[in-house]
Amino acid sequence: MPTEVTTETRAGVEAGPEDLPVLDSPRKVAPKDARELSKVFFDKLAELEEGTHEYQYARNTLIEMNMSLVRYAAGRFRGARGDEMEDIVQVGTIGLIKAIDRFDLSRQVEFTSFAIPYIVGEIKRFFRDTSWAVHVPRRLQEARLELAKATEELSSRCGRAPTVAELASLMNLSEDEVIEARIASNGYNSASLDAAIGPDGEDDASPLADFIGVEDxxxxxxxxxxxxxxxxxxxxxxxxxxxxxxxxxxxxxxxxxxxxxxxxxxxxxxxxxxxxxxxxxxxxxx
Missing domain, CATH: 1.10.10.10 (Winged helix-like DNA-binding domain superfamily/Winged helix DNA-binding domain)
Incomplete structure (x- = not known):
């Protein structure tokens, strides 16, 4: 059902520029309608002076209307790491805002095609630069994300854990490169040496440090x-x-x-x- 919009100011809805529609809930705009409405808002945004109330209204509405792109891109990284999906969406929103600020209608490119690389790039950068407990080369950080997605896809398809050969074939990598990416993944998470190790609910758990060998x-x-x-x-x-x-x-x-x-x-x-x-x-x- 097409999204209903109006150019009139309703109770509780802040009026935008005179010739732009006012949306009750921009985030609820259907993706198809958002594509068409975005063209209208981008066209007006190019005419408005940055920093004015009208400019902010148009820009903020564009952000809210296109949040479905962020949720779509964030879904591609589900299971790639332990972060809450909400955190990944927040990072992806930064990419969306960058795309809105840099988009130019005169390029004759769909905003969706323009924005997705910005959103995905921002999420990957977040994973790469802030997540690793141990620093590893960037190519291996990126390979880990691809490995996680390939593992999930093959596990769903085969109903079992994929082999190295199957992963290598899907990722277009050699088996040695897949193994290297797996080993590098060990540097992604770390645990405190004071972490308690032992059966749940027991009081005599020992710290992890007690189980780690040292050089003699x-x-x-x-x-x-x-x-x-x-x-x-x-x-x-x-x-x-x-x-x-x-x-x-x-x-x-x-x-x-x-x-x-x-x-x-x-x-x-x-x-x-x-x-x-x-x-x-x-x-x-x-």
Whole structure:
């Protein structure tokens, strides 16, 4: 049923420009009627001075009438992330407003075709720039959205979780690229280390941090010693003695020189040479 409009001012409805219709509920205008009415409002908007009451009325009505475009675009991202649909619609509305402010009737382009890329672009930008717990390349952020949509479509079609090969075929990507997008998706959400882990309703739940492993520094030290031992055997007795006095008994270079009957400068040169040999040997082993 066509939307009923009037050029008269009704009770509770603010009057717009003289030759523009006044709508009781612009958001309830049917999409087909909104397309035709939008042309009228855009035509008038081009004549009005920005900042005036009449300009604001025409612009605000255009926004309200075309909210169905935002809801349509937002629906494409349903299930792509955990945000409430209301939040996605709000972001999409920013894209709609940008499209209205930049639209030009003289281009002979339908406003619907012009606006949708702005709305979708704004929603994607919001996902890309504000959502990731861990930063990943932009191409992988965008691939994650496509992966979510392809997964939902194939799951509905096949009645099961899609395979990597099926996703790759639908998305026109290689299987390696699909796997890479899946791995990158792990950086989308994060959880607090203080989050309680345990059966619901139980009081003895433990924090997530208790279940996360940490690097064992002793193990790393053991690996270093294991690599260093055969390198030390290759040194002569005096070189090993100097290293023992410096790093085990913690003597100064002067004290080592006195112990061995050589100058402090000679000790320094021997230490530097031997440490360089050991360092090179350990790096070559790794």
């Amino acid at each position: 520094e002793a193990l790393e030290l053991f690996e270093d010693f294991h690599t260093l031992a055969p390198l030390l055997v290759q040194l002569d007795d005096r070189s090993r003695r100097i290293l023992h006095l410096r790093f085990v008994e913690e003597l100064t270079q002067s004290e080592i020189g006195s112990e061995l009957g050589i100058s402090q400068m000679h000790v320094s040169r021997l230490l530097s040479r031997n440490l360089a040999l050991l360092r090179k040997g350990m790096l070559d082993e790794s």
